[in-house]
Amino acid sequence: MSLFTPLTLRAITLKNRVAVSPMCQYSSVQGRANEWHLAHLGSRAVGGAALVIVEATAVTPEGRITPDDMGLWGPEHVEAFLPITRFIMSQGAVAGIQLAHAGRKASTYSPWKGEGSLKPSDGAWPTLAPSPLAFQEGWQTPQSMTPEQIQETTAAFGKAAARAQSAGFEFLEIHSAHGYLLHEFLSPLSNHRTDAYGGNLENRMRFPLETVAAARKAWPDSLPLSVRISCTDWAEGGWNLEESVEFSRRLKALGVDVVDCSSGGLVPHAKVPIGPGYQVPFAERIKREAGIHTMAVGLITDPHQADALVREGKADLVALARAFLKDPYWALHAAHTLGVDVPWPKQYSRAKPVLPK
Numbered sequence: 554m555s556l557f558t559p560l561t562l563r564a565i566t567l568k569n570r571v572a573v574s575p576m577c578q579y580s581s582v583q584g585r586a587n588e589w590h591l592a593h594l595g596s597r598a599v600g601g602a603a604l605v606i607v608e609a610t611a612v613t614p615e616g617r618i619t620p621d622d623m624g625l626w627g628p629e630h631v632e633a634f635l636p637i638t639r640f641i642m643s644q645g646a647v648a649g650i651q652l653a654h655a656g657r658k659a660s661t662y663s664p665w666k667g668e669g670s671l672k673p674s675d676g677a678w679p680t681l682a683p684s685p686l687a688f689q690e691g692w693q694t695p696q697s698m699t700p701e702q703i704q705e706t707t708a709a710f711g712k713a714a715a716r717a718q719s720a721g722f723e724f725l726e727i728h729s730a731h732g733y734l735l736h737e738f739l740s741p742l743s744n745h746r747t748d749a750y751g752g753n754l755e756n757r758m759r760f761p762l763e764t765v766a767a768a769r770k771a772w773p774d775s776l777p778l779s780v781r782i783s784c785t786d787w788a789e790g791g792w793n794l795e796e797s798v799e800f801s802r803r804l805k806a807l808g809v810d811v812v813d814c815s816s817g818g819l820v821p822h823a824k825v826p827i828g829p830g831y832q833v834p835f836a837e838r839i840k841r842e843a844g845i846h847t848m849a850v851g852l853i854t855d856p857h858q859a860d861a862l863v864r865e866g867k868a869d870l871v872a873l874a875r876a877f878l879k880d881p882y883w884a885l886h887a888a889h890t891l892g893v894d895v896p897w898p899k900q901y902s903r904a905k906p907v908l909p910k
Contacts, residue, residue, distance in 0.1 A: 556860040557893045560603075560869060562777035562810050562846070565647055565723050567603035567870075569895075570863050571884045574850055574872035575651040575726070575781075577608045577622065579663035584611065584624020585633040594637055597877055598644035599898055601884030604870070605641050606649035607634075609728050612713040613706070615678050616654035616734070619663040620671075625652065625713045631720045638721030644898070649724030651781065652713050652768065654706060656734030657682035657695040657743070681706075682737050683744040683751060683760075689821045703750060703760055706734070711767035718773060725772050726779040726811075727765055731818030735761040736783055739800070740792040740819050754796060762803055769808045779848065780804050781813035784835035787823035794835060801843035812839050813848040813872065830858060837867040848872050856887035 557569045573594070580589045590607070598605050611617040611624045624630055634650075641648040655661075659680045660671045670693040671677035681702060682695035698706070710727065717725055729735035737743040738760045744751045750760050769778055784797040801812045814836040817823050825831075832851035840847040849868035853859050859871045876883050888895040889906050897905040 554863060554866075555893075556856070556863050556871065556891065557888055557895060558863070562724075564775035565777060567647055568645060569601070569603045569884065570870050571602045571859070571887070572604035572649075572848060572870050572872040573597045573602045573606055573877050574874040575606045575608045575728075576874050576878070577618065579619055579621040579665075581621055581623045584614070584617070584622065584626065584630055586623060586630070586637055587633065590623075591637050591640065595640045595644070596881040598641040598646040599901075600877075600880075600882035601888065601895060602646055602877070603884075604647045604649055604724060606651055606724065606726060606872075607637075607722075609651050609653035609655075609733075610713070612652055612654055612709040615659060615681065616706075616709075618655040618659055619661055620676055621663045625650070625716050625720070626709070628716075631716050634720035634722075642721070642723075647724050648722050649726060649779075650717050650720075650722045651726040651728050652710055652717070653728035654710075654734040656680065656732075656737045657686070657688050657692075658732055660693060681734065683746050686743055686745065688732065697746070700748070700750075707760070707764045707767050710764045711771040714768040714771040718776070723776050724779065725768065725776065726781055726813060727768055728781050729761050730781045730783040730813075730815045732783070732820070733818075735764060736792070736819060739796070740786055742786060742788060742791045742820055754799065758800055758803060761800075762807065765804060765809060766807050777810040778808060779811035779813050780809050781815055783816045783818055784814050784832065784839070785816050786819045787817050787825045788820050791819060794838065797835070798839055798842045801839045801845055805843060805845045809845065811846045811848055811870065812836075812843070813850065814839060814868070815850055828852065829854070830862065833862055833867055840866070840868060846870070850874070856890040859887065860891055
């Protein structure tokens with residue numbers, strides 16, 4: 554088993570273990586994908602990645618991080634995605650999408666337009682969270698969700714999952730990480746509820762598990778489902794790896810196929826020991842103790858590094874973000890570095906380097 558060994562998940566087979574991690578582009582208009590996304594995502598499929606995952610895609614308008622975020626709450630979004638998924642598939646890759654709700658981190662500025670919560674004059678909207686606790690000082694204080702709003706949001710994830718299939722996607726991921734809504738319910742630092750959705754671990758997991766169950770029900774049994782989690786908050790009293798292992802066991806029981814292992818994002822004061830592959834131990838432990846496929850992500854940039862973690866059984870998939878921003882053809886170049894002969898697009902065949910004999 555290596556980075557370029559195929560992986561079968563339900564009815565699909567990935568040609569290798571390389572995934573393009575979801576990366577917000579802040580380039581949508583009213584939630585719709587456009588030519589930028591076709592070029593951005595399509596070039597990574599041309600570049601040899603087996604799985605190309607669309608950025609965090611909001612299941613409701615108020616679930617967007619910024620006004621420029623991707624969405625999948627209406628038929629117009631389905632139509633906009635179809636040219637993109639068709640092209641990705643034409644390159645031998647699998648098209649994936651990450652469904653999300655930003656919770657208390659919604660209604661903010663795109664990175665190059667400003668910082669923090671939107672001003673009313675710039676179109677701010679009310680945000681939702683488990684408890685009325687702002688992400689940090691100066692940010693909008695969210696509304697504590699009612700049980701009815703929780704149920705409506707769970708239903709919105711299910712409807713978006715069905716739309717994802719209609720849009721041609723074959724891999725679905727639910728975003729339960731980085732301080733967004735589902736993660737906010739998991740962590741005691743952001744969830745101070747005293748009803749059935751707060752308090753002990755079982756209650757804090759309830760809404761995320763109900764949401765995943767709704768997505769699994771709406772998503773075809775033949776297609777794989779992933780959940781991205783923050784394996785730790787990197788903050789005292791927060792969500793931790795032991796809870797992530799238990800959550801992953803519960804996810805597997807619901808029919809989840811892959812746990813995408815990230816971390817952090819819940820609180821601004823987190824102390825994260827960033828370094829090459831710093832999140833790989835999370836993927837390794839969850840894979841071992843929960844008995845589920847895992848995807849490793851986080852400062853994985855070198856082909857030998859990525860290949861080793863698959864060979865050593867630390868994860869089943871490797872997701873890269875900034876490495877793919879730097880080099881859309883990272884997977885093709887990695888194969889050459891590792892001495893693996895993989896097909897290049899015929900249009901680019903004249904540039905394919907010859908492997909040493």
